[in-house]
Amino acid sequence: MYSFPHNPTVVLLYKVELRASGIGTEVLTIIFELIPRTIRMSTPLVLAGLGGVYSERSGVVNIALEGIMLISAFGYVIGTSASGSAWAGLVIGIGFGTAIALVHAIASISFRADQIVSGVAINFLAIGITEFLNRKATSPRVEGLTQWNLPLIGSYSCLVYLTLLLMVGSHVFLFKTPWGLRLRAAGESTEALNMLGLSRARWQYIGVMASGVLAGLGGCFLASEAHYFTKGITAGRGYVALAAVIFGNWTPYKTAAACLLFGFANALQLESRWQIPSQLLQCLPYLLTMVVLVGVIGKSKPPASLGK
Amino acid sequence: MARIPSFSKPQITEILHAGRPIAFSLGIVIVLSSLVIGILGQNVLEVYRILVLSAFGSLDDFGYVLFNATPLIFTGLAVTIGFKCGLFNIGCEGQLYAGGFAAVWVGFHFNFPAIILIPLCFFAAMTAGAGWAAIAGILKAKFGVHEVINTIMMNFIAIALTSYLVTEVYQEAGQMIPHTPQIYETAHLPRISAFIGLLSKSNPLNVMFLLAIVAALSCQFFLKRTQYGYELRLVGDAPDVATYGGINVGTVTVWTMMLSGAIASLAGVWDVMGYRYRFLDNFSPGFGYTGIAAALLGRNHPYGVCLAAILFGALNKGALDVDILLNVPRELFLIIQAVLIICLASIQIKWQSGTLGKTV
Numbered sequence: 001m002y003s004f005p006h007n008p009t010v011v012l013l014y015k016v017e018l019r020a021s022g023i024g025t026e027v028l029t030i031i032f033e034l035i036p037r038t039i040r041m042s043t044p045l046v047l048a049g050l051g052g053v054y055s056e057r058s059g060v061v062n063i064a065l066e067g068i069m070l071i072s073a074f075g076y077v078i079g080t081s082a083s084g085s086a087w088a089g090l091v092i093g094i095g096f097g098t099a100i101a102l103v104h105a106i107a108s109i110s111f112r113a114d115q116i117v118s119g120v121a122i123n124f125l126a127i128g129i130t131e132f133l134n135r136k137a138t139s140p141r142v143e144g145l146t147q148w149n150l151p152l153i154g155s156y157s158c159l160v161y162l163t164l165l166l167m168v169g170s171h172v173f174l175f176k177t178p179w180g181l182r183l184r185a186a187g188e189s190t191e192a193l194n195m196l197g198l199s200r201a202r203w204q205y206i207g208v209m210a211s212g213v214l215a216g217l218g219g220c221f222l223a224s225e226a227h228y229f230t231k232g233i234t235a236g237r238g239y240v241a242l243a244a245v246i247f248g249n250w251t252p253y254k255t256a257a258a259c260l261l262f263g264f265a266n267a268l269q270l271e272s273r274w275q276i277p278s279q280l281l282q283c284l285p286y287l288l289t290m291v292v293l294v295g296v297i298g299k300s301k302p303p304a305s306l307g308k
Numbered sequence: 309m310a311r312i313p314s315f316s317k318p319q320i321t322e323i324l325h326a327g328r329p330i331a332f333s334l335g336i337v338i339v340l341s342s343l344v345i346g347i348l349g350q351n352v353l354e355v356y357r358i359l360v361l362s363a364f365g366s367l368d369d370f371g372y373v374l375f376n377a378t379p380l381i382f383t384g385l386a387v388t389i390g391f392k393c394g395l396f397n398i399g400c401e402g403q404l405y406a407g408g409f410a411a412v413w414v415g416f417h418f419n420f421p422a423i424i425l426i427p428l429c430f431f432a433a434m435t436a437g438a439g440w441a442a443i444a445g446i447l448k449a450k451f452g453v454h455e456v457i458n459t460i461m462m463n464f465i466a467i468a469l470t471s472y473l474v475t476e477v478y479q480e481a482g483q484m485i486p487h488t489p490q491i492y493e494t495a496h497l498p499r500i501s502a503f504i505g506l507l508s509k510s511n512p513l514n515v516m517f518l519l520a521i522v523a524a525l526s527c528q529f530f531l532k533r534t535q536y537g538y539e540l541r542l543v544g545d546a547p548d549v550a551t552y553g554g555i556n557v558g559t560v561t562v563w564t565m566m567l568s569g570a571i572a573s574l575a576g577v578w579d580v581m582g583y584r585y586r587f588l589d590n591f592s593p594g595f596g597y598t599g600i601a602a603a604l605l606g607r608n609h610p611y612g613v614c615l616a617a618i619l620f621g622a623l624n625k626g627a628l629d630v631d632i633l634l635n636v637p638r639e640l641f642l643i644i645q646a647v648l649i650i651c652l653a654s655i656q657i658k659w660q661s662g663t664l665g666k667t668v
Contacts, residue, residue, distance in 0.1 A: 103650065
């Protein structure tokens with residue numbers, strides 16, 4: 001599904017290996033190949049995970065991350081193929097993601113629907129809309145986003161670098177600014193904001209819409225790396241990202257670290273040197289998610305008014 | 309003078325009250341789908357005419373509708389049982405794969421007479437479904453992990469594992485299609501058309517439908533008339549009260565998940581023993597997920613679930629014909645289903661459970 005341009009470090013190592021072909025170098029090669037793969041696999045998870053942090057910090061459970069990613073990936077592909085520009089595709093993809101996040105926000109904030117049920121329904125809606133509009137197994141091939149090639153680091157999509165910025169920015173926003181404080185207050189108490197004369201619902205809307213933009217970016221990244229849209233392109237990444245949010249104790253840095261772990265499990269999936277059937281490797285991230293959740297529950301503390 | 313059976317006034321208000329959100333949601337869905345059909349440039353009334361004719365035009369058509377509804381009744385009941393206990397079992401999809409595979413494995417391994425083989429297949433399937441669901445239940449009861457993420461993860465795992473087993477281990481020799489060999493003839497469940505001459509021989513409606521109705525009746529009896537059903541509902545409504553009353557909430561959680569998984573597995577049995585007679589890789593088009601919609605539309609009542617499942621069965625059959633005749637994509641059905649859930653959840657359905665959705 002993905003193409004992996006060779007990392008300069010890996011190429012260098014291959015050359016070293018030619019001279020000293022020992023088992024040690026082979027292990028190193030695997031590691032150095034896995035690192036860029038892990039980064040690429042983690043990026044959509046980190047983006048969706050950051051989205052989850054915003055939404056859940058404002059008190060809204062967002063299981064709809066999966067659907068947001070799916071529909072944005074779709075939006076990216078039709079936007080790019082219609083306009084010929086990947087940037088236009090990105091904007092349309094994010095627009096699709098935000099629009100479906102808005103539906104979740106209206107249902108769960110204004111109408112006080114059960115947030116999990118609404119989120120699950122949003123995921124069905126995303127599947128329904130994408131399959132309704134694209135009845136073939138895969139879409140036509142579209143171009144991806146610009147790759148930036150940095151010396152020693154390698155060539156990555158510009159979204160990878162943006163993700164790092166967004167991670168730091170989210171931390172600063174949530175924990176160092178008055179707006180972040182308000183957003184977190186919306187998730188901690190049903191009353192606090194209203195008593196200050198501020199609207200809790202407004203900050204919850206902001207939280208959910210932010211998750212729409214971020215998970216939308218994640219979906220666009222998936223489609224941009226794969227160069228086309230397929231049914232089930234997200235493969236449960238939204239749910240995995242939500243687990244990473246819990247594992248990361250609802251903070252941007254720790255969530256991103258958790259996403260790296262899941263991204264690593266995803267990267268192993270593409271490891272073809274071992275004779276393990278692909279379907280069994282596919283289970284790895286899902287199993288890891290379950291194990292991690294068992295280990296972390298009780299130690300991580302959700303926002304006090306999450307889901308209320 | 310014969311007494312005319314009548315509803316008391318509060319009862320009528322109650323029924324009307326229950327019907328309002330459903331009528332409202334269905335109204336929104338009809339308006340929305342009419343709009344979509346209109347945008348596609350089709351005659352809206354013509355589409356609905358074909359939809360209704362296709363589903364209820366003849367007894368045979370209605371047989372197909374009931375055939376479509378059967379797995380949805382099972383998954384809808386499974387979701388309902390979970391809801392009543394405050395559990396959201398999104399894992400029906402995985403449980404029906406586990407159950408279906410267990411049934412087919414027994415079905416093509418043992419050449420026993422029907423009287424032994426059929427119960428054995430059912431036993432294997434329900435054990436597998438219950439076991440698969442029990443994992444999420446135990447994780448919830450022991451460690452407090454919310455069942456939603458775990459059941460979803462286990463759906464992915466179940467589909468991948470059965471796909472591995474079907475394509476790599478039990479693939480029928482010399483076949484391109486990824487499916488297992490057929491189960492023995494003795495494990496085939498009879499079609500209703502074998503007993504009722506009114507249905508054509510090709511009508512796939514099978515005895516699993518009757519079993520689904522029996523399952524709905526039993527669920528209602530279990531929930532309302534037995535001690536276990538009462539405990540289950542109490543845990544869902546007020547876990548603190550249940551604990552105070554000496555009920556072990558953890559045990560009830562695990563048992564409920566197992567019961568729910570066992571019922572969901574019957575949707576897999578329906579496909580394996582009643583329809584295809586083998587296990588096809590990725591056979592379910594999302595019965596487990598449509599079951600959630602059926603449970604919500606049926607307002608978490610076993611009989612309501614049956615009606616909702618029949619409605620979805622009719623929509624499914626009608627959508628296929630509309631697709632073929634008028635070229636309106638049948639995926640519209642998926643959108644309708646999702647919009648229906650969102651509407652129903654938004655118009656404040658009184659949840660049977662106060663605990664749902666607080667801890668993800």
